[in-house]
Amino acid sequence: MNTGTDRVKRGMAEMQKGGVIMDVVNAEQAKIAEEAGAVAVMALERVPSDIRAAGGVARMADPRIVEEVMNAVTIPVMAKARIGHIVEARVLEAMGVDYLDESEVLTPADEEYHLLKSEYTVPFVCGCRDLGEAARRIGEGASMLRTKGEPGTGNIVEAVRHMRKVNAQVRKLVHMNDDEIMTEAKLLGAPFEVLLQIKKEGKLPVVNFAAGGIATPADAALMMELGADGVFVGSGIFKSDNPAKFARAIVEATTHYQDYKLIAELSKELGEPMKGIEISKIAPEQRMQERGW
Amino acid sequence: MMKIGVLGLQGAVREHVRSIEENGAEAVVVKWPEQLDELDGLILPGGESTTMRRLIDRYGFMEPLRSFGESGRPMFGTCAGLILLASDIVGYDQPHLGLMNITVERNSFGRQKESFEAELFIKDIADDYNAVFIRAPHIVSVGVGTEVLAECDGRIVAARDRHYLGCSFHPELTEDHRIARYFIDMAKASKASLANS
Numbered sequence: 001m002n003t004g005t006d007r008v009k010r011g012m013a014e015m016q017k018g019g020v021i022m023d024v025v026n027a028e029q030a031k032i033a034e035e036a037g038a039v040a041v042m043a044l045e046r047v048p049s050d051i052r053a054a055g056g057v058a059r060m061a062d063p064r065i066v067e068e069v070m071n072a073v074t075i076p077v078m079a080k081a082r083i084g085h086i087v088e089a090r091v092l093e094a095m096g097v098d099y100l101d102e103s104e105v106l107t108p109a110d111e112e113y114h115l116l117k118s119e120y121t122v123p124f125v126c127g128c129r130d131l132g133e134a135a136r137r138i139g140e141g142a143s144m145l146r147t148k149g150e151p152g153t154g155n156i157v158e159a160v161r162h163m164r165k166v167n168a169q170v171r172k173l174v175h176m177n178d179d180e181i182m183t184e185a186k187l188l189g190a191p192f193e194v195l196l197q198i199k200k201e202g203k204l205p206v207v208n209f210a211a212g213g214i215a216t217p218a219d220a221a222l223m224m225e226l227g228a229d230g231v232f233v234g235s236g237i238f239k240s241d242n243p244a245k246f247a248r249a250i251v252e253a254t255t256h257y258q259d260y261k262l263i264a265e266l267s268k269e270l271g272e273p274m275k276g277i278e279i280s281k282i283a284p285e286q287r288m289q290e291r292g293w
Numbered sequence: 294m295m296k297i298g299v300l301g302l303q304g305a306v307r308e309h310v311r312s313i314e315e316n317g318a319e320a321v322v323v324k325w326p327e328q329l330d331e332l333d334g335l336i337l338p339g340g341e342s343t344t345m346r347r348l349i350d351r352y353g354f355m356e357p358l359r360s361f362g363e364s365g366r367p368m369f370g371t372c373a374g375l376i377l378l379a380s381d382i383v384g385y386d387q388p389h390l391g392l393m394n395i396t397v398e399r400n401s402f403g404r405q406k407e408s409f410e411a412e413l414f415i416k417d418i419a420d421d422y423n424a425v426f427i428r429a430p431h432i433v434s435v436g437v438g439t440e441v442l443a444e445c446d447g448r449i450v451a452a453r454d455r456h457y458l459g460c461s462f463h464p465e466l467t468e469d470h471r472i473a474r475y476f477i478d479m480a481k482a483s484k485a486s487l488a489n490s
Contacts, residue, residue, distance in 0.1 A: 001409040001446070008408045011305075011427050011466045015339050015372070018303040037347035039303060039340070074399060075341055077427065098405035121406045210409070255302055255348055256324065 036247035048152030067268035084110025117141030129170035134187035151211015154276035217253030241271030304340020310463035332482030337374025394436030
């Protein structure tokens with residue numbers, strides 16, 4: 001029996017497709033998420049909008065919170081480690097967390113190197129803004145991708161930009177001649193072998209979810225329409241007036257993202273969504289998507 | 294041409310579609326109960342069983358899925374789909390569809406880091422099958438008339454009860470389409486016998 005193989009790690013993400021992964025900060029929220037139909041929960045100490053508000057250094061969550069969430073639900077539990085923080089990642093792996101997010105939402109521990117994710121038994125999800133970044137993370141062993149978007153803003157514009165960019169670059173690559181790929185690898189800063197594989201298969205070798213700014217059911221459906229395999233919802237759910245209702249609405253809009261009458265129905269009277277921040281109002285050094293490379 | 298549906302509420306839907314098409318049958322992604330009428334067989338894919346159950350309830354799939362099975366048309370559950378089919382689930386008072394005469398236990402091989410690949414003998418299907426187990430359930434016991442098709446490490450991981458087929462691993466994640474072939478043959482046989490009855 002072989003554990004930690006690419007097939008097992010990537011396959012785990014395949015099982016999440018068409019689903020919603022929700023940020024939670026305690027057992028009670030985790031249960032609400034599971035009840036609403038989330039395919040997994042991300043156990044955190046603070047949701048991204050609170051991290052943004054609090055400032056300072058954001059680290060891995062208190063293991064106690066992660067443990068509490070793991071004991072509360074039967075769906076998979078994910079947790080975030082800082083970019084390049086080998087020990088936070090190993091600690092979460094040792095605790096039995098099902099999936100790690102090497103995440104720009106936390107303050108990076110290493111500004112030069114990401115984790116060598118192929119060395120771990122636990123699978124990783126990583127953020128990306130374009131195909132170069134996506135391919136570098138796959139090269140390091142990420143088993144799942146997500147757009148970076150701009151977390152904790154309730155503003156979908158960056159997630160849309162990143163999803164469109166990655167997919168447009170994949171389409172371009174797939175139609176290239178073989179002798180053009182090395183130059184594309186150089187231009188993108190992407191591993192040549194990963195690009196070859198994408199060209200051969202006609203798609204990314206791992207699933208790509210949308211994340212970073214999804215605040216309404218229509219936002220979730222929009223990301224599915226643009227080709228996301230599923231969505232992460234961070235601050236949106238538990239910052240809303242009625243989290244259980246809101247969570248259910250996001251799940252349904254993701255499943256039936258082209259059923260507009262249904263989305264209209266389930267968007268009714270959801271209460272005030274999170275306020276949202278315009279990206280230009282965030283100083284460049286405060287933008288989480290600029291973390292990592 | 295045989296028409297095989299894949300319940301498309303959540304999970305590894307497109308992989309099953311590919312494996313059906315590789316075997317020369319037509320695949321239908323089922324998002325609404327009305328679509329069940331036109332099918333010769335139905336696959337319940339891998340994914341998160343709790344999520345699928347919520348969506349089954351919300352879209353009124355429960356009774357239509359049960360009558361689909363009771364009409365004698367074959368159903369095949371993989372991983373989460375196996376849990377949906379089972380008549381008993383360890384630790385739960387109620388099953389989901391409860392159609393297949395087996396008792397299953399969820400996540401019984403452990404958490405994700407214990408997920409694995411292993412070589413299996415599967416009766417009537419393959420003697421060298423590479424199976425991918427992801428947070429997999431296993432079949433604790435089978436009822437009278439249910440045939441065990443494969444075991445792994447002393448645990449039952451594939452079985453057949455009349456026109457119900459189930460396995461705790463993910464055939465759709467490999468390039469080996471022999472199990473889908475076997476299921477399509479089940480659908481052909483049942484279509485022929487339903488037509489004659």
